[in-house]
Amino acid sequence: MDDPDVRPLFPRPLRPRELVALDVLAGLGYAFVLVVNSPDRHSAAAWALVAAMTLPLAVRRRWPLPVFCLVAVASVAAMALGVAREPLAAAAYALYPVALTTRRRRWEPTAAIGALTVGALLLAVLGGVAAAPEARRIVETVVLGSLALGGAWTIGRAVRERRAYAARRAEQAAEHAVTEERLRIAREMHDVVSHTLSLIGVKAGVAAHVADRRPEEALEALRVIETTSRQALTEMRHMLGVLRTAPGAGTGDTGADTGALSPAPGLAALPDIAERAAAAGVRVDLDVRVTDGLPPALELAVHRIVQESVTNVVRHAAPAACRVLVDDEGGQVRVEVTDDGPGRRVLPAGPPGHGVIGMRERVAAYGGVFTAGPLPGGGFRVLARLPLEEERT
Structure with a gap:
């Protein structure tokens, strides 16, 4: 040094x-x-x-x-x-x-x-x-x-x-930085794909169930699937854009599309999560009490924690009501996602998922505290506390 x-x-x-x-x-x-x-x-x-x-x-x-x-x-x-x-x-x-x-x-x-x-x-x-x-x-x-x-x-x-x-x-x-970047992108890709495919799977099931009796409802479900998939493709395109070593490198591209890359999602994108979850049968009550702006990296972490938590509600507890609380009191960002569905999560067959693991890793990267588990009176809660003072200074 x-x-x-x-x-x-x-x-x-x-x-x-x-x-x-x-x-x-x-x-x-x-x-x-x-x-x-x-x-x-x-x-x-x-x-x-x-x-x-x-x-x-x-x-x-x-x-x-x-x-x-x-x-x-x-x-x-x-x-x-x-x-x-x-x-x-x-x-x-x-x-x-x-x-x-x-x-x-x-x-x-x-x-x-x-x-x-x-x-x-x-x-x-x-x-x-x-x-x-x-x-x-x-x-x-x-x-x-x-x-x-x-x-x-x-x-x-x-x-x-x-x-x-x-x-x-x-x-x-440099190799360590590349490995860390690959892990970060893999985590982001998992969050996007898991959230999107969960919604698409729910709506596809609805469409298949009511296709014969209520074709108009099946058509609405297909519209939701189309909108959700387009949004996911756009976000993945923006995410993969950061993998380019230079504008147009090796592709003949002139780099004209680099300006179309949008910033990483943050608190402003939380209503979109609630809207997509509502289309899958989960009513989300969103309560954001952040008085000052958060750093972009911390906003991205909060967004992904909320996205993964709501995705798990859609996947395992729909139809259900869900409450999302984000506040920045006491020198920390508190993210709490609760639902009134069955407290026990029945995971699908196959390898264990990485949703809770990914959220725990995100919180640990900021030196925070993460808990997730069923509530005594029913339902499930995800609670994350991320230190704020160091991030703002």
Whole structure:
């Protein structure tokens, strides 16, 4: 997790041209240091070696390995000819992008390189070895060069591993988000399909029962089935629209229909649930006492809880009377759905339904409390309490 108190060195990631400009400045700065400290600064060979060690650094990010090889050869030649002191710093600067971009191999001794680098650092701190001045200078040059090269390689590999780890974490987070979105859409699809098919099933049964004796009532039931199915198809089309990665992606569509996607249903859509339930023989008394507006996600949760509860009444207790109460008193949203049908719910044969489970999951996602069960005097009650203060803040 990023620390909000730590400010990055740059306010934004640097562009490629800006990175090249920094490499150019670093190469020119190091060339100036080499020329000033060179014991043979007036020699043409010295100028050529200094140029070979520093100018290629400008393109080290584009051609890491060739640049490193050229700079390393020039650095060794400069060190052998005594043209420059500590010339391996340029090679270390060129080695970092090689370590950062090259694929790691199984036999690569990165840990050993890191250990040797630490040993070289300790040797440099402790003062090197006792020897003649010329030999001591050579040993110090080798030690400091090894320290620079080993440090550049180890840091480059560590940064590469960190970036790979961050990429894996980001990929896992994306997969988790996709899974959560699939579960959410599956829950929404279940609510829509279950509610709609329950109403259609009830009205189809009515139409089949009265088709011979009262054809006008059967025709009215078919009209209700048509209206309900159209509404369900529209809602499912809106819901599936969010699965598109981009307008018209892969379909040749220009995206002209994206503006037709309606917002998620909320409290304003509760009368539609009551109207459809009435068409299936369940009279719904809707009582909404929400004084202030709710967040859209919370409104959707309330809408789905009411929809699933009323659907269960239509499926298991019709004809019946149902009362729906939604209020936001006491820092929470209270959703209560009661009916006067048989308290015991007789589920159809087959796998258990997911209606109550889905409602319980919705309430649990908000840290609320959910109960559902028969009433002592008959009927059934669904009660959900969802915290409100955190959602509004």
